[in-house]
Amino acid sequence: MSSVSPLVSCRAIRKTYNHGEAQTPALRGADLDIHGGELLILAGPSGCGKTSLISIIGGMLDADSGDCKVLDKNIRTMSAQQRARFRGQHIGFVFQSFNLLPALTAVENISVPLLLQGVPRKAAESQARIVLESLGLASRADHSPGRMSGGQQQRVAIARALVHEPRLIICDEPTSSLDHDAGQTVMETLRKVARTAGRALLVVTHDPRIFCFADRIARMDDGRVISIETHSPKNFLS
Ligand SMILES: Nc1ncnc2c1ncn2[C@@H]1O[C@H](COP(=O)(O)OP(=O)(O)OP(=O)(O)O)[C@@H](O)[C@H]1O
Secondary structure (H helix, E strand, O other): OOOOOOOEEEEEEEEEEEEOOEEEEEEEEEEEEEOOOOEEEEEOOOOOOHHHHHHHHOOOOOOOEEEEEEOOEEHHHOOHHHHHHHHHHHEEEEOOOOOOOOOOOHHHHHHHHHHHOOOOHHHHHHHHHHHHHHOOOHHHOOOOHHHOOHHHHHHHHHHHHHOOOOOEEEEEOOOOOOOHHHHHHHHHHHHHHHHOOOOEEEEEOOOHHHHHHOOEEEEEEOOEEEEEEEOOOOOOOO
16 A cells, blocks of 8 residues: 555545535535555445545535545646546546446447547557456447446446546446356456556445455445444455
């Protein structure tokens, strides 16, 4: 783990959702650091604020107050345009609902982050195939999402989050649609990615089968991070 400043540093993050008269406090002073080279699992009961916190770290949601730095940049003070560019370059997301483009094949979906960075199509697609193969899905490269199972779509979504080699990868329930073996394969791949110098993975999960892949498990309750356990994950690298 890196001894330099954390890749992500959140301090006293507060967020309340307002709908007319109704106010729902989601984060009540959440603190969290994520270091380069680690896979951190964020766990906790439904409604405790996990999605809100990862959305703020990923620059998709504004906090009401507090500090959130990613790669030493203050996400809260960026303009919308700066934030979008920063996200595109440095953050990969795996959403629970996959968010794949239905008209595109797996390889085309995975190529999108590279094309947005100006990589030529042929090079982007060849890189996409390599990542897809590492996730055991080479045979579905030219299929559209509608012709794939939920688990296969999930692996395509993971490949898309990895293809542009972002420094931070945020995964919301990355194994929820996968059986045990596929889930282990995906986590082994994510674990190797985290070990790459200077990169980190933030994984939200309810799935205890994947806790063993974490370097640390941060537990949330009632809008705060209430404990952090350090683990010695299995070393999956040769
Ligand atoms: N868009 C929203 N509008 C209003 N309230 C919201 C909104 N999103 C979340 N909340 C509320 O904020 C609180 C925290 O929600 P959040 O989704 O961050 O929790 P979570 O830990 O990710 O839950 P889960 O594990 O069920 O996904 C909950 O009480 C939730 O109902």
